[in-house]
Amino acid sequence: MLLKVNGEEHVVDDSDASMPLLWVLRDKLGKVGTKFGCGIGFCGACTVHLDGQPVRSCSTLATAAVGKDITTIEGLASADGVLHPLQEAWIALDVAQCGYCQAGQIMSAAALLRRNPNPTDADIDTAMAGNLCRCGTYVRIRQAIHTAASKMASVEKTGEHA
Amino acid sequence: MTQYDDDMLRNDPVLSRFLAVSDETPRQKGVDRRGFMKLTGIAGGGLVLAFSLKGRMIGQAMAADAEVAEGAQLNAFVQVRPDNTIRIYAKNPEIGQGVKTSLPQIVAEELDADWNTVHVEMAPLDAARFGGQFSGGSLSIPMNWMPLRQAGATARTMLVAAAAEEWGVPAGEIKTGNSLLTHGDKTATYGEMAAAAAKVPVPAAETLKLKERSEWTLMGKRLTGVDNHALVTGQPLFGVDTVVPGMVYANLTQAPQIGAKVKSANLDHIKSLPGIEDAIIMEGAGDPGAFASFNPAGAIYLPGVAIIGDSTGAVLAAKKELKVEWDASGVVNTDTWTEFVKQANVLKAKEGDTVTGVAGDPDPAFSNAAKTLESFYTFNFVTHAQLEPNNCTSWVKDDGTVEIWAPAQLPDQGATAAAALLGIDRSKVTLHMIRAGGGFGRRLANEFVVESTAISARIKKPVKLMRTREDDTLHDFYRPGGFNAFKAALDENGKLLAWTDHFISFSPTGKVGPGGPPGAPPQKGPRKPSYYPANVLDNARITQTNLKSLTPTGPWRAPGDNTYGWVVNSFLHEVSTAAGRDHVEFMLELLGDPRALGPDAGHSFHTRRAADVIKKAADMAGWGRTVPKGTGLGAAFYYSHQGHVAHVAEVSVNANKHVKVHKVWSAYDVGPIVNLSGAENQAQGTVVDLISTMMLEVNVVNGTMQENNFHQYPMRRIMGTPEMEIVFLDSEFEPTGMGEPGVASLTPAITNAIFAATGERIRQLPIHHQGFRI
Numbered sequence: 020m021l022l023k024v025n026g027e028e029h030v031v032d033d034s035d036a037s038m039p040l041l042w043v044l045r046d047k048l049g050k051v052g053t054k055f056g057c058g059i060g061f062c063g064a065c066t067v068h069l070d071g072q073p074v075r076s077c078s079t080l081a082t083a084a085v086g087k088d089i090t091t092i093e094g095l096a097s098a099d100g101v102l103h104p105l106q107e108a109w110i111a112l113d114v115a116q117c118g119y120c121q122a123g124q125i126m127s128a129a130a131l132l133r134r135n136p137n138p139t140d141a142d143i144d145t146a147m148a149g150n151l152c153r154c155g156t157y158v159r160i161r162q163a164i165h166t167a168a169s170k171m172a173s174v175e176k177t178g179e180h181a
Numbered sequence: 182m183t184q185y186d187d188d189m190l191r192n193d194p195v196l197s198r199f200l201a202v203s204d205e206t207p208r209q210k211g212v213d214r215r216g217f218m219k220l221t222g223i224a225g226g227g228l229v230l231a232f233s234l235k236g237r238m239i240g241q242a243m244a245a246d247a248e249v250a251e252g253a254q255l256n257a258f259v260q261v262r263p264d265n266t267i268r269i270y271a272k273n274p275e276i277g278q279g280v281k282t283s284l285p286q287i288v289a290e291e292l293d294a295d296w297n298t299v300h301v302e303m304a305p306l307d308a309a310r311f312g313g314q315f316s317g318g319s320l321s322i323p324m325n326w327m328p329l330r331q332a333g334a335t336a337r338t339m340l341v342a343a344a345a346e347e348w349g350v351p352a353g354e355i356k357t358g359n360s361l362l363t364h365g366d367k368t369a370t371y372g373e374m375a376a377a378a379a380k381v382p383v384p385a386a387e388t389l390k391l392k393e394r395s396e397w398t399l400m401g402k403r404l405t406g407v408d409n410h411a412l413v414t415g416q417p418l419f420g421v422d423t424v425v426p427g428m429v430y431a432n433l434t435q436a437p438q439i440g441a442k443v444k445s446a447n448l449d450h451i452k453s454l455p456g457i458e459d460a461i462i463m464e465g466a467g468d469p470g471a472f473a474s475f476n477p478a479g480a481i482y483l484p485g486v487a488i489i490g491d492s493t494g495a496v497l498a499a500k501k502e503l504k505v506e507w508d509a510s511g512v513v514n515t516d517t518w519t520e521f522v523k524q525a526n527v528l529k530a531k532e533g534d535t536v537t538g539v540a541g542d543p544d545p546a547f548s549n550a551a552k553t554l555e556s557f558y559t560f561n562f563v564t565h566a567q568l569e570p571n572n573c574t575s576w577v578k579d580d581g582t583v584e585i586w587a588p589a590q591l592p593d594q595g596a597t598a599a600a601a602l603l604g605i606d607r608s609k610v611t612l613h614m615i616r617a618g619g620g621f622g623r624r625l626a627n628e629f630v631v632e633s634t635a636i637s638a639r640i641k642k643p644v645k646l647m648r649t650r651e652d653d654t655l656h657d658f659y660r661p662g663g664f665n666a667f668k669a670a671l672d673e674n675g676k677l678l679a680w681t682d683h684f685i686s687f688s689p690t691g692k693v694g695p696g697g698p699p700g701a702p703p704q705k706g707p708r709k710p711s712y713y714p715a716n717v718l719d720n721a722r723i724t725q726t727n728l729k730s731l732t733p734t735g736p737w738r739a740p741g742d743n744t745y746g747w748v749v750n751s752f753l754h755e756v757s758t759a760a761g762r763d764h765v766e767f768m769l770e771l772l773g774d775p776r777a778l779g780p781d782a783g784h785s786f787h788t789r790r791a792a793d794v795i796k797k798a799a800d801m802a803g804w805g806r807t808v809p810k811g812t813g814l815g816a817a818f819y820y821s822h823q824g825h826v827a828h829v830a831e832v833s834v835n836a837n838k839h840v841k842v843h844k845v846w847s848a849y850d851v852g853p854i855v856n857l858s859g860a861e862n863q864a865q866g867t868v869v870d871l872i873s874t875m876m877l878e879v880n881v882v883n884g885t886m887q888e889n890n891f892h893q894y895p896m897r898r899i900m901g902t903p904e905m906e907i908v909f910l911d912s913e914f915e916p917t918g919m920g921e922p923g924v925a926s927l928t929p930a931i932t933n934a935i936f937a938a939t940g941e942r943i944r945q946l947p948i949h950h951q952g953f954r955i
Contacts, residue, residue: 034455035494042494046430051422052415054618056568057650058497061891064568092415106413113405113858116866117277118412119568119618125413144900151891153568153619154277155869156862157902 022084024048025094031081040084041065041076044091052092052122056151063150066123067091073130075149092122095129104170105129108163116154124150128164136175137168253375255336256383257310258288258329265360265372267294270304272325274316274590275408276620278920279859282407284325286856290399291333291392293357294371301407306592306612314614316590317625317736319822319918322855323784326916334389336378343377344369358398394853403858408616420588420615423574425643429458430493431636432500432647435485435656438884439731440469440513444506446486451503456495460488460503461639466602466631470513473689473731475626475658478594480602482631483656489640493647500649514731514884518561518662521728525685529557529666533683533724535693538710541720543670546679550670554759558748560946561878562662564886565737566894569618570653575633576643577603583610584643587630588617595627599634622736626658651889658735659879659886661687665748670720675760677771679720682749691729713820714749716778716786717771732881738870739924742821746925747932747946750817754933755942764933765799765816783915784823790850791818793910794827797848801906802829811835812843813937817929823915824851824922828868828930830903834938840948840955842872842903842931847923849909852916857909863919864907871927873897875955878947901955931955 020031024044035043039058044050044067053076056064060075067076068090069083095103102110105125115121124147131138131146138146143164152160252262260268269288275281285301288294304311312328337357344362345352347369355364360371394400411418436442443462451460467481486505490496547553573595574586583603589595589612596612617624633646648656664685670678688694715721737743757767772788779785795818799805802814811833818827831843845868854860873896879886888894932943935953945951 035492038492038494038498042492042497046492046494049424050415051417051424054419054568055421055493055570055647057891059650059890059892062568092413096414102413109413110405110409113403113409113862115277115406115409115412116279116862117568117617117619118406118408119277119419121412122415144898147899149898151568151896151898153566153621153870153896155866155873155897157869157899158865158905159862160899161902 020082020085022048022081022089023087024050024089025091026098036080036082038081039077040067040079040081040089043081044076050091050093054119054122056120061151062120062123063127064120064123066126066150068126068130071130071133073127092126095125103129104167105132105163108166108170112159112163112166114156114159114163116156120150120152124152124160128160128167131164132168132171136171138164253379255339255375255378256332258332259292259336261336261340261371261375261378263372263375265370266298266300267292267360267371268300268302270311271301272304272311273314273321274588274592274614274617275303276316276588276590276617276624278316278321278620278863278918279406279856280316280321281616282404283856283859284321284329285407286399286404287326287329288333290397291330292337293359294333295360296399296404298360303614303616306596306614308593314592316620317622319824319921322916322918323823330391331386331389334391335384338384338389339378339381340371340374342381343374347374347377401854401857404856405858418616419569419618420572420574420586421569421618421647423586423615423645425574425576425586428574428643428645429489429491429640430496430647431487431489431633431644432493432496432649432652433463433485433487433632433636434500434503434505435483435652436465436507437655438509438512438514439472439483439733440511441507441509442484442511443486444508446503446505448486451488451499454495454499454502456492457488457490457499459640460486460499463487463635463639466635469511470689470731473514473733475733475735477591477625477627478597478601480598480631482628482635487636487639489636489644496647497649512884516730516732516881516884518881521662521730522559524728525559525664528685528726529664529683531683532681532722533685533693533726535725536722537693537725538715538721538723540709540715540718543679543681543720543722546670546720547668550678551673552671552759554669554671554756556667556752556755556942556944558665558667558751558944560662560744560747562659562732562881563737563874563877564654564657564659564879564888564894565621565623566654566891566896567617567619567621567623570648570650571623571629572645572647573630573633574643574645575599575630575637577634577638577641579641581605581609583634585610585612585630585634586615587612588615588624589627589630590617590620590622590624591627595630598627598631602631602634603638621738622740623657625736650891654879654889654894655886658733660737660740660743661734663687663744667748667752669752669756671756671760675762677718677756680715680718681722682715682724684723684725686725686727687730687732687734688727689729689731691727693725693727711779711786712745713786713818714753714771717773717788731884739821739921742819742921742925743871746817746819746821747928750819750926750929751932751943754815754929754936758936763805765795765804768795768816768818784917786820787825787914790825790912790914791820794818794825794848794850797908797910798827798829798846801846801848801908802831804829809833811938813934813939815930815932815934815937817926817933819925821925822921823917824849824919826850826923826926828923828926830930830934832931832934832938834935834953838953840931840935840953841901842955844904844906845927845930847905847907849907849923850912850914851909851919851922852912852914854909855916860909860919861907864923865905867923867927868905869897869902871924872903872931872955875928875931876947876949
């Protein structure tokens with residue numbers, strides 16, 4: 020079984036096909052940025068992208084990801100290490116407390132900004148409703164998404180690329 | 182200072198009970214204050230080696246250590262390198278409260294370091310070197326405030342002395358700032374002077390000149406978390422991310438009731454499943470009856486079946502096929518919440534069987550009162566639900582030593598517990614403190630450390646124990662539920678004459694006294710209560726009855742206070758309403774003259790500080806203004822974990838009893854703020870956490886919680902997050918931590934606002950028992 024994670028192909032045992040993608044990423048491929056919170060798709064800590072769409076990797080079988088582009092938090096920055104505007108905003112606004120949910124939050128936010136570059140608070144509420152933050156950093160998550168959206172819009176306008 | 186720290190710990194109603202458990206553990210008290218100054222001149226590598234980790238785990242420590250070719254270790258906390266970068270050790274576990282940033286920030290302030298070139302690393306666990314290393318009771322800041330300032334000042338003084346010697350000028354004329362030393366036209370970086378500084382005699386603590394507050398350049402600033410970059414790029418940081426060469430993965434399915442044991446299990450089938458190496462019956466450790474007594478240093482864990490495999494995925498898939506027949510003959514816990522409610526509703530009519538606090542004599546006041554009032558409050562158990570499930574990696578090695586990687590709040594007690602389990606000396610156990618995905622008090626317990634160590638000892642391999650959310654919800658040390666029956670006497674002017682409170686709680690024996698669960702106000706016999714509002718009343722009597730319960734309970738963010746703050750502020754509001762008084766004015770009157778109540782004016786309850794935060798929050802909220810029908814303002818104050826905090830909330834309630842919190846105004850006096858960003862984050866999180874908890878409960882039936890995952894424990898999402906305005910009062914007092922002080926007065930600010938909006942008093946948590954949603 021071949022899995023393409025963050026642009027790189029990995030050979031995974033066929034016997035792992037029925038394992039949730041989360042554990043293949045974490046325990047087989049060593050990509051531990053994606054987190055386990057509940058195992059039933061309720062907390063969003065395990066959010067990754069399949070062909071750009073956010074999915075809960077705890078509830079997605081590895082086999083369902085074959086032939087798709089899997090993006091994890093480790094692959095959100097560009098190959099040369101330039102951070103995604105969301106990652107920059109998360110650092111600058113000091114969003115995290117314990118930080119455990121934040122990879123999933125950022126992956127959900129990245130999917131939101133791809134389809135809606137200028138989200139309202141209500142758009143953010145809807146898109147981020149599947150991601151739980153036990154520490155309650157929602158005020159800053161909202162601010163960081165707006166900040167990143169503004170930055171991406173200004174880059175778009177001036178034609179500069181971060 | 183030592184005595185001061187010790188008092189702080191002793192006065193913590195929860196930590197004081199169990200930090201005394203292991204007297205052998207060097208605590209703040211046992212540390213020679215100059216102990217950490219004695220490491221002068223040790224080359225960087227020497228200390229760093231003690232922290233070298235196996236494998237590719239927790240990458241940032243390895244990466245940073247690899248860069249340390251040389252450098253001057255000026256004391257336990259500060260290493261200055263030739264390139265003028267500075268390594269500062271963060272001494273206490275990071276559980277999301279921000280101490281990995283704020284504690285080094287204190288050092289850097291007194292060191293006059295350039296924060297941009299400071300590298301923070303997690304310290305090794307070594308109390309002899311660093312003092313007590315734990316995260317609980319909001320004590321990291323207050324207990325380390327002075328030692329860390331001294332550590333920074335010591336290193337700075339040594340750098341200055343080296344420069345004075347080299348330049349032949351008086352030390353007093355040398356200025357420091359941004360990791361630079363200057364005198365006239367002479368300049369040197371700290372890095373250039375580090376080697377010479379390491380040879381300077383260590384100055385005595387009493388000779389150090391600490392900065393005046395007006396000289397602070399870092400303190401109170403917004404610093405972003407030192408792990409932020411690693412967090413947002415998915416680097417390994419947490420306990421669950423630990424990888425050790427040769428490691429296997431495990432899960433332990435434990436007895437659903439305390440006292441049950443494994444009779445049989447389909448082990449052969451489990452062992453035949455893909456990726457599974459072994460399945461073994463674990464006997465458990467500790468007397469099941471004692472399991473309900475919170476003991477973080479105890480070698481206790483519940484029996485069950487351990488499944489071991491080559492990935493967590495394989496182990497959890499096998500767990501779904503596990504069939505266990507339990508032997509319930511030894512079950513000790515048959516608690517059922519609804520039975521407790523029935524008993525409490527009978528007991529509420531009288532006072533408790535033990536008097537825990539008395540002020541004056543309330544009885545004559547009740548006889549002469551113009552008006553009396555009674556009210557009864559109920560709150561159910563809740564679970565911690567820290568987002569990173571409990572986990573631990575243990576390696577019991579052939580040479581008799583043990584290495585443990587634990588996201589723990591009391592790591593030293595975890596190592597002690599592991600040693601006790603194996604019957605070996607504590608010195609054989611090395612425990613690495615790993616960042617925790619949330620604490621909230623859950624990781625003050627250490628049974629997960631014991632579990633992984635027990636499994637590793639059986640299979641003789643390094644093992645990462647991973648609990649599922651279901652495991653964690655079913656096997657918590659829960660925030661205890663409880664009941665409070667209040668009575669108040671008022672005079673004809675609406676002045677509060679007397680107050681009684683019958684607190685109905687739980688203990689394993691059904692008796693009140695030592696050994697009861699954390700969560701009760703301090704039980705120190707019938708004397709003037711130290712807690713609000715009985716501490717400011719002329720006539721009050723607090724009594725307590727404990728129902729017998731074997732459900733494990735433990736600290737949950739601001740233990741005791743998180744429910745006591747709610748019940749007393751709610752009943753105070755009932756009193757002021759019955760008296761026809763403005764609630765803010767009523768609270769201020771209760772406080773009386775400005776004075777400190779307690780032996781230590783720097784940290785103890787101070788009526789002036791209390792009044793200041795109440796006035797500030799009320800002022801910010803525009804208290805007293807007219808609000809639309811269906812909208813209400815509520816106010817509450819509590820003193821908790823050495824902080825004075827008042828909140829005002831504005832809510833509206835619709836016809837379906839759906840509560841919308843529009844805004845919360847919070848005023849804190851927690852002493853000077855170290856990291857403004859971190860402090861504000863904690864204050865914002867407090868608002869969300871406590872609103873969330875107003876809808877949450879776990880229900881025990883016959884000794885087993887009925888909820889097991891987030892679909893049955895619906896914590897709050899981003900929608901409906903209220904606006905917040907948070908102010909930290911400029912304070913000349915000593916600092917305290919920010920994890921807990923704001924917790925106790927948040928819920929009552931909301932429920933009092935609900936009363937103002939609807940006329941209905943919330944007397945039960947969670948609030949859906951009265952038909953409300955929030």
